[in-house]
Amino acid sequence: MVTGADLLVECLAREDVRHVFGIPGAQPLGLVDSIGRAPGIDFVMTRHEQAASHMADAWARVTGGISACLGTVGPGATDLVPGVATAWCDSSPMLVLTAQTQSFRAYPHHGSQQELDQLRLFSPITKFSACVYHVSRIPEMVRAAVRAALSGRQGPAHLDLPADVLFANVEPDAAWMWEPRETRAGGSGGLARSDLEEIVRLLEGARRPLVYLGKGVLRAGAWEEARALAERLGAAVATSVGAKGAIPEDHPQALIAMGYGAMAAQADSDVVLAVGTRFGELSFWGRPPLWGEWDVQKVIQIDADPQIVGMNRPVAVGAVADARAALSEILAALGGAPARAPHPGIAEYRAAQESWLAGFESDSTSDRTPIHPLRLAREVREFFPREAIVVVDGGNCCVWSSYVTRVYDPRSFLWAGNMGHLGAGLPFAVAAKLAHPERPVFVLHGDGSFMFLPQELETARRLGLPIVDVIFNDRAFGMIKGAQDMACGSRHVGVDFFDTRYDELARAMGCHGERVTEPDEIGPALKRAVDAGVPAVLDVIVDQEANLAAPDLATLADLWLEGCGG
Amino acid sequence: MSHRFLSREYLDEAARRIGSDADYQEAARGFDDTVCFVVEPEPDRGVTERYVAGMDLPAASEVWVGEDRPAGFTFTAPYGVFVDMMTGALDPVRAMTQRKLKVAGSMPKLLRYVKGTQSLMRVLQGIPTQFDGTYSSRDFGS
Numbered sequence: 290m291v292t293g294a295d296l297l298v299e300c301l302a303r304e305d306v307r308h309v310f311g312i313p314g315a316q317p318l319g320l321v322d323s324i325g326r327a328p329g330i331d332f333v334m335t336r337h338e339q340a341a342s343h344m345a346d347a348w349a350r351v352t353g354g355i356s357a358c359l360g361t362v363g364p365g366a367t368d369l370v371p372g373v374a375t376a377w378c379d380s381s382p383m384l385v386l387t388a389q390t391q392s393f394r395a396y397p398h399h400g401s402q403q404e405l406d407q408l409r410l411f412s413p414i415t416k417f418s419a420c421v422y423h424v425s426r427i428p429e430m431v432r433a434a435v436r437a438a439l440s441g442r443q444g445p446a447h448l449d450l451p452a453d454v455l456f457a458n459v460e461p462d463a464a465w466m467w468e469p470r471e472t473r474a475g476g477s478g479g480l481a482r483s484d485l486e487e488i489v490r491l492l493e494g495a496r497r498p499l500v501y502l503g504k505g506v507l508r509a510g511a512w513e514e515a516r517a518l519a520e521r522l523g524a525a526v527a528t529s530v531g532a533k534g535a536i537p538e539d540h541p542q543a544l545i546a547m548g549y550g551a552m553a554a555q556a557d558s559d560v561v562l563a564v565g566t567r568f569g570e571l572s573f574w575g576r577p578p579l580w581g582e583w584d585v586q587k588v589i590q591i592d593a594d595p596q597i598v599g600m601n602r603p604v605a606v607g608a609v610a611d612a613r614a615a616l617s618e619i620l621a622a623l624g625g626a627p628a629r630a631p632h633p634g635i636a637e638y639r640a641a642q643e644s645w646l647a648g649f650e651s652d653s654t655s656d657r658t659p660i661h662p663l664r665l666a667r668e669v670r671e672f673f674p675r676e677a678i679v680v681v682d683g684g685n686c687c688v689w690s691s692y693v694t695r696v697y698d699p700r701s702f703l704w705a706g707n708m709g710h711l712g713a714g715l716p717f718a719v720a721a722k723l724a725h726p727e728r729p730v731f732v733l734h735g736d737g738s739f740m741f742l743p744q745e746l747e748t749a750r751r752l753g754l755p756i757v758d759v760i761f762n763d764r765a766f767g768m769i770k771g772a773q774d775m776a777c778g779s780r781h782v783g784v785d786f787f788d789t790r791y792d793e794l795a796r797a798m799g800c801h802g803e804r805v806t807e808p809d810e811i812g813p814a815l816k817r818a819v820d821a822g823v824p825a826v827l828d829v830i831v832d833q834e835a836n837l838a839a840p841d842l843a844t845l846a847d848l849w850l851e852g853c854g855g
Numbered sequence: 856m857s858h859r860f861l862s863r864e865y866l867d868e869a870a871r872r873i874g875s876d877a878d879y880q881e882a883a884r885g886f887d888d889t890v891c892f893v894v895e896p897e898p899d900r901g902v903t904e905r906y907v908a909g910m911d912l913p914a915a916s917e918v919w920v921g922e923d924r925p926a927g928f929t930f931t932a933p934y935g936v937f938v939d940m941m942t943g944a945l946d947p948v949r950a951m952t953q954r955k956l957k958v959a960g961s962m963p964k965l966l967r968y969v970k971g972t973q974s975l976m977r978v979l980q981g982i983p984t985q986f987d988g989t990y991s992s993r994d995f996g997s
Contacts, residue, residue, distance in 0.1 A: 549966040556962035578951055578958055637963035644967045843946070847953055 293424040294323040294455040296464060300431035302330050304469055306357050306384065308348060308723070309333065310341035314361025316388035316452040321359075333723070333752070336744035338365050340716035342372025343705075343742075345383035347720035349376070351678065351700050353510055355438060356720075357384035362452075363403030366410060371710055376445045377414040378707035379531060380504060382438035384431075385411060385447040392422050392451035407449050417446040424457040428464045432472045440474070442594035443508055478593070478611035479618050487606050488562075488589050489622045495560035495587075497634040498524035502535040503572075505565015505592060506612050512536065512699040514616035515564065521620060523629030525558065525638055527551040530571050531706040534696035542631050547571065547691060547841075550642025555580045557634055560605075563590045565612045568601040570848050571706065575602035591615045649692045652835070659832040660808045662686065662761050662839075667693040668811040669731060669759050677729040678703065678721045682714025684735025685768045686761040688839035694733070701728075712741025715758060719745060722754040729819070731757040736786065736828075737766040743794060749824040750799045757818045758826045760791050763833040771837035772846055795826035805829045857983035857996055860941065861894060861906040866918040868982055873915040876978050883913035883971030888927035888964070895933045901988020902934040913971065928960030938990045943980055947972055 297320060301309070310333045313321040324332040335341040338360040345358040360369040366387040373385050390401040398404035411418045417437035421430045434446035480488070492498060500519045506512055512535050519526045519542055527544045528535045536543045544550040555561070556579055568575030580586065580602065587605040590598050591612060598607035608615065652663040666689045670679075675697045681687050681704040696702040703721060705713035714732040722730045739760050749756055761767075770784040792802030801821035805814045805828065818825035858865035873879060891909035896902050909926050910918040936955045939945035948969055950956035958965065965972070983996020 549969065553963035553966045573952075576954075578954065578962065634963065637961075637967070641963050641966040644970065648970065843949060844952060847949060851953075 290458040291461050292319055292323065292455065293427060293457045293459065294319040296424065296427045296459065297431065297450070297455070298323040298327045298330060299466070300428050301357060301384070302327060303466070304431065304435045305354060306330060308345075308356045309359050309386070310335055310344040310356065310720070311359030311386075312338055312341065312361070312365060314365050314388060316362050316390065317359060317386075317450070317455065319455045320386070320388070320450070333748075335716070335748050337742060338368035339371045339712070340719075340742050340745045340748065342369045342383070342385065343375065343713045343716035344372075344720035346372055346376040346379070346381045347703055347717040348724055349381045349383055349443075350507075350703055350717075351721045351724045353508065353700065355382050355384065355435065357386050359386045359388075361388045361403070362390055362407070363405045366405060366407045370410065370414070372713070372716070373411065373445050373447075374414045375705045375708040375710045375713055379705065380443050380508065381445070382443040383445045384434055384438065385415060385445050387411075387447065387449050388455070389420065389449045389451045391453040393453070395451060396420065407447075411447040414445065415447040416444045418449070419447070420449040420451065421454055422451070424454050424459050425464045427454070428466055432467070432469070435469070436473060442505075442592070442597065479614040480591075480608050480610050484606055484608040485618055485622055488608070488619055491560050491587055491589060491605060492522055492562065492619070493623070495522070495524075495558075497558045497560075497632050498522050499554050499558035499561045500524045500526045501555070501561055501563045501566060502526065502528045502532050503564065503566025504529065504531045506535045507532055507565075507699055509565065509593070509612035511564070511613035511616050514613055514620060516540070518562075518616050518620050521623055521628045523631045524562070525554040525632070525635045527554055529566050529569075530691070531704060532566070533702040534699050537697040538695040539697065542635055544638055544642060545691075545695075548642050549645035550638040552579050553638040553641040554634070557581070557638070558586060560587045561589065563588055564616065565592060567592070567597045569707065573848070646692065648840075653693055656808055657832065658807055659830050660806070660811070662689045662763075662831045662836045663692065664808050665759070665761060665811060665829055665831060666690045666733065669733065669815065670694045672812060672815045673729050673731055676701070677731060678718075678725060680704070680714050680718045680721065680730065680732040682732060682734040683709060683711035683738035683768070684761065684766070685771065685836050685839040685842065686733045686735050688768075688841055688845070689761070690733050691841075711735075711738035714738060715742050715745045715749075718756040718758070719749050719752070719754055722749070722756050723752065726754070729757070731759060734758060734760045735767060736760050736762040736764065736789070736791065739791060740789075743791070746795055746800050746824055746826070747798045754824060755819070755822050756824050757815070758795075758824070760826065760828050761831045761836065762791065762828055763831050763836040764788055765833060765837075767833065767836045768839070768842065771839065771842050774837060775843060775846060776850070791826055791828040795824070799823065801825035803827055857985050857994065859985045860937070860987070861892070861908045861920070863920050865982065865984070866908055866910070866920055869979060870910060870915040870918045872978050872982065873910075873913070873975065876974075879971070879974040879978050880913055882974040883968060886913050886964075886968050886971055888912060891924065891926035891929045892937070893929060893931040894937050895931065897934045897988070900935065900990060902990065904987070906934075912975070928958065928965065931957040931959075934987065935990065938986055938993055940976065941979060941984060942993055942995060947976055
């Protein structure tokens, strides 16, 4: 006999789920016990369920695979929500497992402690949410959840697991176990022939093409094809902010996301091949003047989700396809002609980019004390090698880092961009280091964002994951305080902190911790942090006045508060 | 002495200051193009006239008023948007991204010379200026 929990774990293992992130509880006791006994799958205890769901999200972002997070019934489930919502907004797949009270007590509930309608809780932020009412349905439900999570526009899928189902004893062959490949749609998910012909016609006739890459390219593993196609076309290449690394940011045809070079290309190009992007807010909605006029610029949009195509701007060709298959087909259809030279507009775009970047040189090399945040961001990126995984938490450090933090490899930039959830950085880094122990992983935090989940330093220490956390400490929710300066006549409400020693907090959890106050101490402190061989926190005091006035905060505020007067 | 915004006297004073401002000339070096400002009337605010004015930049060796002459860049907005920019209440780049200021011309070139644009605004904001209609409450300088 096996238990329902054993059956579930076997199903997860067949789907190549190697980690379940979470916190045990009474109802999932059997499940955690089964995971502990099973080969090839680990239970990773976190110190808050929110961190567990962020870790499952990050695992998908850096590996392209899928993992799971677990919360017990009630508070465990509700604590998972922020990380699941973040993954939902960024189209990151995961399995969300929640324990539930016994099936004979649930739906409707009638007085159990911690009872909660978790199906309704997760419905708005998952692609699939179902309760497993009988042990025999576990394999079918796992297959359905994984199929939903990994198909089309990817995202979280939820299984609600009544305790009696997990503890039920069944014969090992009580349920049909099939291999995942036997339960998925086949085919490449490529382009329709008529779409392909029109795409090739537009691209071959383009004078100033732009290839614009969104996170869908990373999810589909299509970066090699995207780069080859851009080089074949002599096209400029830009990415959405979330897709940084889809092309090396020092590639001669690449332009920095949201930079003036990218904006110039977006506005100036006659044909745009947009892949795996929805032209969301941080892509300026695909609107003029930061994109071409609707009736002039031809947009080819390829996405796995038909709801995305044409959502925010009209398209000349809209195609529903897997990004990798589609780009391969376009490359093949273009034939073996030699690659075109990069088009002349790229030099103009890069001139705009260089002019923009030149405006940051002074601050990024500033010797002033307190430390200028741009000096800190530059030194951190220059310290770590190209292949480092870059994690950005919330706050103005995101803005500063956008000027100087280059990403050179795909699936190497982690940022909870569309949800903008503070605190995702540390759990993201833990999962990234777990997936790639051979690569350096560093996190840029605001002091506000760091304190959302600082207890995960203990998780990193316990697991032996030497990540480096750099805190831009301005003793405030700096981004909001800066926005209050702009919008509220510098009246500050609810934004200032007591001066907290984050380095001492780190040391209390067995990590390396240092406070840094002088600019010439940044480099040596980074070296000591890495040499420590344990998770490290650098608590860097930055110039609050400078930090509040991040140059493009006004642009972001314009996006966030569009239509709100002023 | 104060000048009426976009009058001939205003443009002449602007050209004099632009041509002699070393910081602006450095920031805009290489721009070498013509610009035209089209200011739309706002009758409900007492601004009944449509203004058109232009010049070559960065030299400002020639200015023209009241003439829809083709230019490398044409900036078009209601009178009040120009008042906001001239008084420093609205950054010209943000005016553009907010679609309050329409721009015809090469966006790559414009984005390359953002510092020059900001420097140009600094020079113009130094000219004592009178505005039309109800915007006269925002006159500045003396």
